Amino acid sequence: MTKQFTLTVQSGKNRLGEQEGFETIEIRPGDTLAIVGPTGSGKSALINDIETLAQGDSITGRRVLINGQEPPESFVREPAFKPIALITQNTRCLADLSVEEFLLMHIRARKSGRGDLLEETMNLANTFTGEPISLKSRMSGLSGGQTRSLMIADALVISDTPILLLDEIENAGIFKDRVIQSLQRGNKAVILVTHDPYLALTADRRIVMRHGGVASVIESTGEEQQLIEDLALIEDRLHQIREKLRQGATFSSVSAKVLMAPARQSLQLNRV
Numbered sequence: 001m002t003k004q005f006t007l008t009v010q011s012g013k014n015r016l017g018e019q020e021g022f023e024t025i026e027i028r029p030g031d032t033l034a035i036v037g038p039t040g041s042g043k044s045a046l047i048n049d050i051e052t053l054a055q056g057d058s059i060t061g062r063r064v065l066i067n068g069q070e071p072p073e074s075f076v077r078e079p080a081f082k083p084i085a086l087i088t089q090n091t092r093c094l095a096d097l098s099v100e101e102f103l104l105m106h107i108r109a110r111k112s113g114r115g116d117l118l119e120e121t122m123n124l125a126n127t128f129t130g131e132p133i134s135l136k137s138r139m140s141g142l143s144g145g146q147t148r149s150l151m152i153a154d155a156l157v158i159s160d161t162p163i164l165l166l167d168e169i170e171n172a173g174i175f176k177d178r179v180i181q182s183l184q185r186g187n188k189a190v191i192l193v194t195h196d197p198y199l200a201l202t203a204d205r206r207i208v209m210r211h212g213g214v215a216s217v218i219e220s221t222g223e224e225q226q227l228i229e230d231l232a233l234i235e236d237r238l239h240q241i242r243e244k245l246r247q248g249a250t251f252s253s254v255s256a257k258v259l260m261a262p263a264r265q266s267l268q269l270n271r272v
Contacts, residue, residue, distance in 0.1 A: 005029055005083065005162045007189065008068065009050065012061035014042065014213025020060075021216045025207070029162045031189045034200040037209030043193045045212065047165045050191065051086045052076070060213065080109050084163040085155035087148060099142075099150065100135035106158050117157055124182065125153035128174045130246065145174045152179055156186050163189045170196040177235065198231040 007027045011020040027033065035043045042060075049062045053071045056063050066075065066083065074081040097105070103118050118135075126132055128149035133142065142150065148169065155164055164183065169176050169192070176199065183190045194200055206218040241251075 004067070006067055007050070007083075007163055008065040010063040010065065012049075012056075012058075012063075012213065014060075014211040016211050018211070018213070020062075020214040021208075022214055025205075025214075025217060027163065027189045027191070029187050029189050031205070032184070032203045033189075033191045033205045033207055034203035035191065035193045035207045035209060036195070036200050037215075041209035042212035042214075043209050044167070046207070046209065046214065047086065047167060047191065047193055050163070051084050051165055053084075083161050084165060085159045085161045086165045086167075087151045087155060087169070088167045097139050098135065099133060099137045099139060102139050103154065103158070106154060110158050110160075121150075121153045121157040124157060125150045127178050127182075128152060130175070130243070149174050152182075156182060156188075161188070163191070165191050165193075167193045168195065170194060170199060175239075177239075198228065198235055201228050201231065 005028065009025040009027070011022050011024070013019055025033075035046055037043055045058070045060055046062075048054075049058050049060060050064055052058070053064045053066070053076050054060070054062050055070060063070075065071070075083060099122075100118070103121055104115070107114055107117055122133065122135065125146075126149070129145050131143055131146050133146050133150060137146075139147075152164075152166070152169075152174075155161065166179075169179060176196070180190075180199070180202070192199055192203065200206055201220075201224050204220050206220075207214055208216045208218065244251075
């Protein structure tokens with residue numbers, strides 16, 4: 001399915017009844033798109049339309065096609081055949097299963113006989129979170145960051161869908177840079193709902209939301225590369241500080257200046 005796969009979003013209307021600022025958005029494996037906009041601008045409605053493969057039956061009136069056609073019923077009704085995996089802010093498992101039981105159940109549903117995927121999924125999940133997950137952990141007892149890490153690894157290794165929707169992964173307490181690197185290696189179309197400037201700028205396209213609809217679609221031109229590099233330096237320093245805080249560190253004014261010095265120097269040079 002991944003080799004020849006195109007998802008097309010056909011425009012609908014925003015809350016004001018106005019036509020959205022695009023005709024179609026075509027998404028293929030390997031693409032990265034960031035959905036940006038203020039709270040209440042329609043970001044969740046857009047990913048919901050994509051995830052449910054809407055056919056003009058949602059409040060926006062959008063239609064979603066697979067390879068130019070209305071998707072087959074199995075894509076809509078059967079989780080094992082659905083080409084889209086959605087990781088939301090509220091991803092939780094209510095069943096009192098161990099991590100091992102949960103993953104094995106999913107492997108049986110998606111890739112029967114591939115028990116070797118269990119270890120691969122766990123290893124990947126534990127690169128995303130600073131709180132190690134064990135096979136014996138209870139799904140209902142995982143933290144938000146652990147749950148999101150496990151679900152992303154599950155989507156990459158077990159579900160292996162061509163389209164992955166991620167809702168604000170920057171708020172999950174996970175190593176988002178490692179997640180993005182893994183996603184880019186996976187030859188998937190990645191659609192991110194984000195308020196994070198670094199994640200938004202590194203996407204191939206930015207979908208800007210306003211009044212419940214798509215206001216515009218911005219293509220990356222490469223002109224923002226220097227800003228991306230500056231933000232990467234800042235992200236690296238913030239990551240170091242975050243990890244030190246988690247380990248109980250305190251900071252003097254001198255140590256704080258040392259930590260942030262490379263980011264400051266880069267920003268100052270670029271102003272010259």
